[in-house]
Amino acid sequence: MKIAFICTEKLPSPAIKGGAIQLMIDGIAPYFAKKHSLTIYSIVEPQLPAKSIENGIQYVRFPQVNYYNDVVKDLSQHSFDLIHIFNRPKQVKKIHHASPNSIIITSLHNDMFSPLKIAESEAKEAIQYTNAFTTVSEYIKRTLTDRYPKAKEKTTVVYSGVDINNYPLRSSQKGKAIRQQIRNKLQIDEKKVILFVGRLSKTKGPDLLIKAMYDVIKEHPNAVLVIVGGKWFSDNGVNDYVRSLYELAAPIKNHILFTNFVPSKDIPNILLAGDVLVCSSRWHEPLARIHYEAMAAQLPIITTNRGGNAEVIFHDFNGLVIDHYYQVESFTKCINFLLNSPELCQRFGKNGRLLTEMNFKFEHTATRLESVYEKAMKQK
Template sequence: MNLAFICTEKLPAPAVKGGAIQLMLDGISPYFSQKYSVTIYSITDPLLPAENTENGISYIRFPRSSFHEETAHNLKEKSFTHIHVFNRPNEIWRYKQASPDSKLILSLHNDMFSTRKLKPNQALTAIQDCDAITTVSEYIKRTVTVRYPEAEEKTHVVYSGVDFSKFYPSGSPEGIKIKDLWRNKYGLQNKKVILFIGRLSRTKGPHLLIRAMEEVIKEHPDAVLVIVGGKWFSENGINEYVQYLYDESESLKKHILFTKYIPSEEIPNVLLMGDMLVCSSQWHEPLARIHYEAMAAGLPIITTDRGGNSEVIIDEMNGYVIKEYDQPKAFAAHISDLLTSTALSAALGKNGRLYAEMNFSFLKTAEKLEQIYLNA
């Protein structure tokens, strides 16, 4: 198998600036490179050369402004058996023309078949031109197949995963050492730490957690909400919403900490600072990969019943799913429960780690994709 992965035109690969697609590729491509020829196309970045080979994986990068055109032109010079395109159904026709004999696989990490993004005739053409479609959650699968039943037979759910060698469970000796180190770094010794990790956008809902803290600290005056992230992946600039978060937290200075952007390779360590992770998504989240990472770190998770998030969190097994997703008091109640019962919190975290090990390794993701490629 001669395999090409084509990223979107937003972030480079490897994941030097984060990104769920790029992180997944970093995780699965070593598996494929041991058995097959692997090429990854992504946009250029000052941190990376235009072309290089690393660990048996070839990387080819083109400018964002002409990424799809140049990638398609380059494909004509290659002989890929399989071309795996991420999140760009509107570009499938281009890659079909460039390499008509290749099997085309389309992966969806978002609702890319929305009528706001794709006209029905474009959608049907993309479905017809694909040999297989994969989605990161059952929710995202439904966004395709409910609109276009023609896609049902060729659409498969493939959950993402993590590299467990990079995650120490929170209660392990190594995890405890890292926890102490990072808590000392941020002055969080002897604190109860609630983590939010994600982009600072209204759709992610961190403002609701700030409001929830007003209730939490009444029962747990030593609690601190640590908000990890920037306004856009690796960007730490201030926009109207970020300024709003700062203003909202002003009266709770001792209980709210903004770390700004932290590189993805440090997230396994950052997670160990926390007593829990809270995902406060307000939009129909495809399925935020931070759920996998928090489970790998052995943290209990509080998430919202929005999009695909609840597919990997089983209520009272590895966390809680909040149906009143826009109510700060609902978050406050579950946060307080976990802070009050350390035994419950530890049990949910341990269950999450075991559940993730069984279901959400990059190896399992790669093996499922391999079967899809071979059967396409």
């Protein structure tokens, strides 16, 4: 089968600049390339050629400014059995017309059917021309099917995942060595390390964690919050919000460490250096992939009951789920509780790792996605 993946116009593929969609594509592409002819479209990037073949996968890259028009033109010159459009239902109609005999799969990684993002007429056309939808969480599925019930029979949840081989066990010799190496590098050797990993945006809530640290360090004077991320994926620029974080952290600067952007390939090592991972999202998070990564790294997780987060983090099993996500005190209480409970942290970490091994490896994602493909092909 000839398959085309159409990546979004935001970041390149492979995921050299990060991005949940790009990382998912990187994870599942090898499985499809073994059985099928796979072409991946993405935007150009100075570090990458316009066209290349890597590990049996053909990459075609176009400038961001006219990206989808270039993709459509290229599609019309080929014959794909199946085209998978990532997170851009507004592009479905034109892609269908460029390749009318192809099966169209549209995956949703955000609330892309919000009336703020797509007109009702465009939404109905996207549903008409899409053979099957996949969503990264039950929450995102509801954002589609509650508005457009006709899409329900076409929609399947396909969770993302991780490459478990990139996450050595904490108890292993390799895991211990990496943990010590990273802690030495960051000069946090003897600290209790709370990790935040994500973009430095208000929706992600790192300001809540900095505020929480003012009280955490009263009970745990050797605690440090390590904030991993930049303003926008690989962009370490400073805007008003990032500047406010630095100012907020200044009075307790010995307990707050900003690393800036860390490449996705290095995240597993960073996670090994931590003791607790906190996802402080205020917004309706589709389902932040840091949860999968932290579970694979055997970290206890504190997350917010927003969007799809609580679909993989189960309160008192592999972490703690906060309902009052706007209250600094909620984060303070949970962080202190876990730092005072090393045996519970270990149990949460082990449970999370087991859950990942059983359900959230990239091979699980690829297998579920292939099942959707096969069903759509049969129904054509």
